[in-house]
Amino acid sequence: MDLFRDILDKQVIDRRQVKIGKVDGLVAELRPGKPPRIVAIELGSITLARRLGARPGRWMAGLSARLGGKSHSEPHRIGWNKIRDIGIDIEFDIDVRETAIFDWQNWLRDHVVGRIPGAG
DSSP states (O other): OOHHHHTTTOEEEOTTOOEEEEOOEEEEEOOTTSOOEEEEEEESHHHHHHTTOHHHHHHHHHHHHHHHOGGGSSOEEEEGGGEEEESSSEEESOOGGGSSTTHHHHHHHHHTGGGSTTOO
């Protein structure tokens, strides 16, 4: 398996087939004397900004923390052990409703889009 080709930027869905986002990063565990092991994927604007460099990553983490609180200053991680299937999409054994992944979208819907006449 070529991780970058087969995993990075693929659509992530939860156990109810809800589209969560795309894989923005991979988290590896470095082990002395052994090859690295993938332990999680990351989703979200912080990880995407980090792909552009350290400075954009820090800027996005700071902005996320200011807007959403300290709990939003880190990317969303899903453990590699939660994978159910890798195909066209990557299905994880999670329920997105039990995570903070959609917090920003929900806030925009409630505070911005919901106030636009005719948008509801």
